[in-house]
Ligand SMILES: CC(=O)SCCNC(=O)CCNC(=O)[C@H](O)C(C)(C)COP(=O)(O)OP(=O)(O)OC[C@H]1O[C@@H](n2cnc3c(N)ncnc32)[C@H](O)[C@@H]1OP(=O)(O)O
């Protein structure tokens with residue numbers, strides 16, 4: 001099976017409401033994606049704005065210098081000037097899109113099916129005459145009459161496109177239909193490779209992408225954190241994990257996914273929910289007593305793959321859903337020895353509280369209350385710190401708070417009054433990680449200075 005990833009965070013991802021990347025951010029994201037190992041980067045549509053043009057120019061410079069190795073694409077309308085701009089930027093490939101469903105032909109392009117075929121052929125030939133490799137995108141392909149879609153793909157291939165993207169622009173496909181569609185197209189239109197561009201409107205983008213690959217597609221379009229128009233497209237981290245699990249293929253360096261996910265979280269300002277697959281805070285955090293008892297014996301009981309594969313680690317939380325195995329393990333890790341009877345009493349007490357998360361300090365307090373002993377836990381293995389943050393005078397503090405809250409390692413963020421504007425509670429495994437978190441905080445737009453205080457003792 002042959003499959004690779006085209007990342008479109010810089011094009012489709014920037015179509016997310018509220019997301020705009022600066023030129024520097026575009027370059028940094030492209031570098032991160034290239035070292036992650038994506039086959040292709042759709043770096044933007046240069047005719048849209050001067051900064052997108054400039055971003056692609058700088059990305060192409062890094063490509064020529066060998067710092068970026070992924071194939072770089074520019075998006076383009078079926079408009080000659082767009083194609084000329086792509087040629088001027090010397091991108092590796094131009095991706096020319098045209099809406100081919102009857103709805104798009106009528107309501108947007110105001111042309112007949114026949115005229116559309118001529119427009120498609122004309123612009124692909126024009127790009128080829130400028131020495132560009134071409135991918136043609138059948139926008140709204142999934143709602144296009146199948147016989148006509150075959151004509152479109154054949155026309156695009158005959159005009160010189162060596163890749164064709166079939167876009168499920170409004171996200172209405174489901175897996176068996178997707179597999180059938182791609183099997184049919186790969187059979188009916190040989191001599192060209194197919195991409196799947198799947199939107200997530202019905203929550204099936206990842207499943208559709210895998211089904212397309214089973215049907216013969218060789219490139220999946222994805223964005224980091226699933227960004228994109230409306231509810232976005234295939235999230236890179238999720239599809240990469242699914243491909244590893246089902247097909248045993250590493251489409252990217254899986255252990256670098258959290259780093260790239262938090263970079264894009266930071267620059268997009270779109271926070272990943274904690275229950276997001278693979279890179280969300282809770283992706284490998286367990287809760288129910290039976291689950292924790294299971295993972296303590298063998299993590300495979302409740303994990304589809306080891307978290308370390310994705311640069312993550314495993315954890316569990318304690319609340320009323322907990323059981324004796326979890327409580328015993330937690331106290332052992334804290335270096336506190338309790339008898340079976342004491343553990344049972346602690347467990348009963350835990351179950352009588354309705355707290356969301358019982359922290360180690362809460363558990364120790366419960367254990368001291370139950371046993372009547374003063375317990376001496378091992379010193380904590382993680383570093384905790386409070387970072388006081390000042391903002392530039394002209395910024396909206398809530399926007400800064402929002403950006404800070406998505407940085408990995410930042411556990412809580414509060415807007416405060418007084419000398420500082422914001423307090424962030426952070427947690428790190430060592431001083432190197434703490435330093436990275438502080439640097440990430442400092443790089444947030446609107447942060448002017450920080451003061452870090454290490455937590456020495458908590459009651
Ligand atoms: C499904 C997708 O995501 S496809 C990618 C969508 N990408 C974008 O829209 C990029 C951001 N867009 C923009 O910056 C602007 O819309 C521009 C520069 C592309 C065009 O701007 P404007 O010329 O002011 O037109 P506007 O956006 O209002 O309307 C779209 C026009 O493009 C035409 N158009 C739409 N798709 C295409 C296409 N693939 N090829 C050629 N023309 C197209 C429409 O028919 C319409 O033409 P009209 O002015 O004759 O009615």
Ligand SMILES: O=C(O)CCC(=O)C(=O)O
Pocket residue numbers: 012095097137138139140165166167168169170197199221
């Ligand atoms: O160019 C593509 O492959 C897809 C265009 C697009 O974003 C869409 O149709 O949703």
Ligand SMILES: [Mg+2]
Pocket residue numbers: 012169197199228229233
């Ligand atoms: Mg799209």
